[in-house]
Amino acid sequence: MDLVFKDGKTNAHFQIICENEDFDRLYFTRNKEDKLxxxxxxxxxxxxxxxxxIVYNFPVNAILPLMTxxxxxxxxxxxxxxxxFNRDFYCIIDHDQEISCVGFLFYGSSETMFILPNEKETEKITALLHVFKDEFETDDTIxxxxxxxxxxxxxxxVTRLAKQQYIAP
Incomplete structure (x- = not known):
């Protein structure tokens, strides 16, 4: 199931990919124009x-930020x-260095960050996913x-979790 939002006026693009057996991103051969x-x-x-x-183990329940x-x-x-999502959809460059599209989650570490939410955070993210899906059923101007x-x-x-796991206290 792919849920897609596009705004033709601003070139904003946002999508959620779920249960898609063909989901990948081959930047250098197929998806070079998509800066997602x-x-x-x-x-x-x-x-x-x-x-x-480079092959990595992607642990169960882990969250992984990936660059464009x-x-x-x-x-x-x-x-x-x-x-x-692309920068036209979401990027708070001038407002916050931690949660913008050039913030900690995507540029905060030189290593690949496999972020492991605990049970409480997993419940939050699951609930948020349901709200996202519900919002895709609402078609209006906002x-x-x-x-x-x-x-x-x-x-x-996810940034809070990543900082807890990847920045020494």
Whole structure:
């Protein structure tokens, strides 16, 4: 199931990919024009993910931020939930260094960050996913704004987790 929001006036693009057996992003061969940031969540068992031709273990329930220029493919993409968006949809460059599209989540670490939410955070993200899906059923002139707010909440939640796990106290 792919849920897609596009605004032709601003070139804003946001989508949620769920249960898609063909989901990948091959930046250098197929998707070079799409400048999409990705937050991928592994809802299945531990699996392999290949990022720029390097194979990693993608732990169960882990969340992984991926850059616009990274190629990736999953061993079992049907168990992945992915939020993808471009800068025209969401980027708070002038407002906040931590949660913008050039903030900590996407540029805060030189290593690949596999972020592991605890049970409480997993429940929050699951509930947020339901709200996202519900919002895609609401077709009105302010749908894009609501989706941006929900995405900001997701980014804040995942950024907090990433900082706890990747920045020494």
């Amino acid at each position: 940031l990705t937050i991928a969540w592994n809802r299945g068992k531990t699996q392999k993910i290949t990022i720029d031709e 220029n990274q190629s990736f493919r999953f061993e079992d993409s049907e168990t992945i939930v992915a939020w993808q 749908q894009g704004e609501m989706l941006r707010l929900l995405l900001a909440r997701l980014i804040i939640t």
